[in-house]
Every structure is written in C-alpha cells, then in structure tokens.
Amino acid sequence: MGDDGRLDRRAAVLAAALELFERVGYGNVAMSKIAASAGVAAGTIYTYFRSKEELANALYRECKLALAGELLDVAPDDGGARAEFGRVWRSLVTFAAAQPAALSFLENHRHDVYLDDESKALSAAIDASAADFVRRGQRSGEIRSGPPEALVALVFGSFVGLLRAGHEGRLSVDSALLTELESTVWGLLAPPGRPHDTPAGGGT
Amino acid sequence: MGDDGRLDRRAAVLAAALELFERVGYGNVAMSKIAASAGVAAGTIYTYFRSKEELANALYRECKLALAGELLDVAPDDGGARAEFGRVWRSLVTFAAAQPAALSFLENHRHDVYLDDESKALSAAIDASAADFVRRGQRSGEIRSGPPEALVALVFGSFVGLLRAGHEGRLSVDSALLTELESTVWGLLAPPGRPHDTPAGGGT
DNA sequence: GTAGCCTGAATGAACAATCATTCGGTCCGT
C-alpha cells in the first residue's frame, strides 16, 4: 500500500503541538509528548524545527495567518462600515467553528515567552489593519469616535469573551448564538444616541 | 513592633508567585525562582504550601476573592440596573488600577492544569452572581433579552480585551479611558432600539 | 535488470541542565 504523505509529518507535529499548547500551555508541554502525540520520534521534530521555541512561533504564525486569511476574504469596501462589520463578524464565527483550537491557542494564552520579532510584526500588522477599518468608518461617520485600537479591543474582546465562556462550560456557544449577537456587538461601534438596526446585506 | 514577620512570608511568596505566573505562566516558573524573588529559601515555600499546585490554587483564589470583594462593595439594589452597572464598571476600573497583576493573572492564563475543585467552585459562584445581576435587570426591562451568561461574557470580555490591548502595548489604557468607555459598554446590555444615556450618579 | 552506492529522513538512547520536592541541620523566640 503506497503511503502518501511525504512531509506532512511536519503538519502532524504542528497539529499535535496546537492541541497540546492550546489545552495546557507552552510551558506545561514536553517535546516528548508532542512527538508521541504526533506519532513520531522525539528527535524527528528537530528535522523540521530548530527548537521548541521555533515550533511555537511557527504554530503561532500559522494560526494568525489562517485567521487573517479568513478575515481578508471580506470584500474591502462595498456597502459601508455596517455591512463590512457584518461580514467580518461572520468570518469570525466561521473561523471559530472551523478552527476552534487555533483561536483558543491564540487568544487564551500569553505568548510573550517565546514570540520572536517576526511573529510580533505579523501580529502588529493584523492589528493595524483592524484599526484601519475602524478609522475608515469613523471618517464616514458610521462608527463612533474614540481611539480606534480601543474600539477594536472592545469588539474583539467581547467575541473572545463569548468563546471563552463556551470553552469553560459557562455557556453553550454555537454559531447561531454568535450570529444573533452580531447586532449587539455592532452597538459598540455605532455612533451613540440613535437606534441602529440590521445590516444591509441579506442572507446567503 | 509586634508580631510582623510571622506569616507575611507567606504573603511574600504569594506576591512573588503572582508576579512570575502573570509574566510567564505557571509552567515556565521554577519554584527556586519564586523563592529567590520572595527572598526565602527554596524549601521554605513548603512550610506554607504543600506543592506548586497548591500554591497556584491559593494564589488563584486570593485573586478571585480580591476581585469579588471589590465588586461586592457596590450596594446591591438602589437606582436600577443602569446605575448598578455604573458602579460595577467603576469597581472593575479601580481594581484594574490597584491590582493589575492579579487581573492579568486571572484573565490572561489558562488555569485548567492545576485548578482544584474548590477553586472551580469559587469561580462558578462568582460567575453565577454576575449572571444574576443580568437576570434582575432583564426582569425589570432595563437589560435586553438573551442568555445572561452571554451578556456577561460580552461585557467582561470587552473589559478584558481593553486591558490586554494595554498590556500588549497596542493601546495606552488608563482609568480615564476606561471610565469614558463605560457608557459604550453599557450599550451591550441596554435594550435595543432606543437611545440610552449617562448613568444616574453625577460627579466629575 | 540488478548490484552497489548515496542521500537524508527517522530513530531513540544518551546527555547535561533544570525541575519539584525532601530532609538533616541551624537558628531563634520562648
């Protein structure tokens, strides 16, 4: 039986590392456990990654890029900030359903210990584009005033808060609930003092 | 002076553990580092804590109780949900300014690895009382409908998101900014479709 | 076709460093 699978050993290691890092955190995971979970020998990991630190950085960037890729699928500018926010939120919900471990790894852990400059730069670039979305909306009057980074933190923070509540069993979180809450969270961005309603774009 | 020096060695260990756990995480902190940072010998820690795990649990509960104590200072029911939310939010801001490490330790790390049943029960009790606040507001029509735990997660998540943004240097977060954003976050709880304004209590 | 070589991925025992924890001994308040 011809076994396909040339260099997806690297992918197996990354997948095992994601599962373990997400569950118990970088510092509590031994390389030998990652190797065992990936079905390879301990030394094999070092064929693909120079060190545990580099493995963690590769994983971090892979997850960040996957999330960023999902978000960049939204058409840049179309029907205004309200509609664009709707698409962004839907992307988040989709990603949370498709790759929950990646999101939880990114948002439920502190990465300072191992993050290198390249990873930090990637993270900063993504944050900057999120802040830019808010700035555009502010210029057109569709988004309230205030530090764009603060508004981004509010919105993304509430999304992560929902996921964490689901993760810790405090709340049953599914795509339906998240979709329902979209307009509630939009209230964080909408200019105050006037009612805001459903997004422009209809259903699929 | 009287009997100081007795059990504030325990406090010194807890303080050192908080600082280190918060900065790099449980798994990346050696007991010897905690001891050195607290100014005691390695073995001394075991006079006060049976193990590293128990030390972490004691610290976790201390932080949770400090936060809960701050929040319980708000008078239970006075001028309605809007005013009570204002006091809760102010408590959060106060606590974040007074004990930033405690809040960061609680909210920026995954504690599953070491949390025991008592710690989990304490956490659940605090969450339940937060959900109850929302339920009361829903009954009186001052808070929008929806799963109370979800609304709590949205509000607390956005608060934590702000702190994290400040912590990671994406944003300069001070008490003034947090206070400014109070009414924005209240928008997550206020019933939709009508404008909501400033809290009852005046002041500066 | 096939024997023989060659490359480099894969292995897992071995290694030094570090870990959490222990314990015999010192010190001090009473």
Added chain:
DNA sequence: ACGGACCGAATGATTGTTCATTCAGGCTAC
C-alpha cells in the same frame, strides 16, 4: 532547652536537545 521556622545542598525525575545509527528508495554503472 525545646519546638518550629528556616535554610540550602541533595535527590531523583523530567526537561530540551543531540548524535551515532538505521533504513528506504533513487541514482548510476554495467
């Protein structure tokens, strides 16, 4: 002079990483 707080070197387990070795399969020479 007694008991417990305190120390810090000792202990054995575990850590991240290395390296001599194995082995599969593609290449060349004939």
